[in-house]
Amino acid sequence: MIVGIVGCGAIANIITGYVLEEDSNIQLRFFYDRDLEKAENLASMADGIAVLKVEDMLDKVDLIIEAASPEAVAEIVPDILKAGKDVLIMSVGALMDKGLRSKIEDLATKNNANVYIPSGAIVGLDGIKAASIGEITSVKLVTRKPPRSLGISTDEKKLLYKGNASEAVKKFPLNINVAATLSIACDMDVEVEIIVDPKVDRNVHEITVKGDFGELKTITENVRCSLNPKTSVLAAYSAIKLLKSLSENFKVGT
Ligand SMILES: NC(=O)C1=CN([C@@H]2O[C@H](COP(=O)(O)OP(=O)(O)OC[C@H]3O[C@@H](n4cnc5c(N)ncnc54)[C@H](OP(=O)(O)O)[C@@H]3O)[C@@H](O)[C@H]2O)C=CC1
Numbered sequence: 001m002i003v004g005i006v007g008c009g010a011i012a013n014i015i016t017g018y019v020l021e022e023d024s025n026i027q028l029r030f031f032y033d034r035d036l037e038k039a040e041n042l043a044s045m046a047d048g049i050a051v052l053k054v055e056d057m058l059d060k061v062d063l064i065i066e067a068a069s070p071e072a073v074a075e076i077v078p079d080i081l082k083a084g085k086d087v088l089i090m091s092v093g094a095l096m097d098k099g100l101r102s103k104i105e106d107l108a109t110k111n112n113a114n115v116y117i118p119s120g121a122i123v124g125l126d127g128i129k130a131a132s133i134g135e136i137t138s139v140k141l142v143t144r145k146p147p148r149s150l151g152i153s154t155d156e157k158k159l160l161y162k163g164n165a166s167e168a169v170k171k172f173p174l175n176i177n178v179a180a181t182l183s184i185a186c187d188m189d190v191e192v193e194i195i196v197d198p199k200v201d202r203n204v205h206e207i208t209v210k211g212d213f214g215e216l217k218t219i220t221e222n223v224r225c226s227l228n229p230k231t232s233v234l235a236a237y238s239a240i241k242l243l244k245s246l247s248e249n250f251k252v253g254t
């Protein structure tokens with residue numbers, strides 16, 4: 001599978017490092033970033049090609065990884081799908097915009113292309129997807145991050161946000177994509193709390209789901225990426241695992 005990547009920051013660096021060290025179906029060849037130097041640095045590590053615009057890789061790839069920003073989803077994903085190519089989206093918060101999401105779903109169907117959304121920095125999506133076969137009655141996400149991850153400075157633990165996911169992704173576009181992933185998985189605009197906590201040094205996501213299946217609670221205490229403390233290492237790992245699973249004939253989990 002020939003892969004291009006849009007956004008050459010923390011997640012792209014972890015994916016590239018993995019591809020260089022491990023045997024897999026992922027042939028990472030093309031790199032794009034609005035900062036050409038970042039694309040060139042990763043391309044030279046991976047013996048790939050830095051491109052000046054996404055169109056320059058479109059006819060040469062099977063799949064593009066979006067690991068840039070919510071704006072990049074709106075700017076770039078429609079063209080990828082129009083070219084009939086698959087896309088893996090990390091900046092999932094963009095899809096809380098119902099208009100953009102249905103445009104992306106329609107383009108994927110019309111062009112026989114796939115949109116992949118990895119579980120990212122949370123655990124439990126397997127059970128939540130299974131639970132959605134029955135009735136889900138409530139879903140709540142409580143995210144606690146250290147001040148540096150939220151780009152603020154404070155000595156006090158504080159509730160920064162309480163509301164639904166669609167507003168949370170507008171207020172914290174680079175910090176709470178997981179709320180969008182969760183909302184899409186259970187087809188609800190889930191309840192979200194974001195807490196800044198100087199006492200934690202991990203990005204912590206706690207999910208509680210209730211439904212006719214019973215109740216589940218997951219807590220993920222994520223190590224942060226060295227290149228970007230907002231982002232958890234598990235998010236990059238989930239993208240790698242999803243890409244690897246595309247060529248596997250033996251699947252486990254929902
Ligand atoms: N689904 C999930 O669970 C998670 C999702 N994420 C999301 O994944 C994305 C990537 O994360 P991460 O690697 O940590 O981010 P980084 O900021 O480390 O890297 C992103 C890179 O993409 C560039 N970029 C942003 N917008 C564009 C654009 N429109 N066109 C071209 N390049 C662009 C950035 O440039 P610049 O520095 O100039 O902005 C930066 O170089 C983010 O949106 C993040 O919020 C992160 C963690 C978990």
Ligand SMILES: O=C([O-])CC(=O)C(=O)O
Binds near residue numbers: 177222231233
């Ligand atoms: O990586 C994380 O812990 C979560 C995150 O930033 C996001 O969902 O945008």
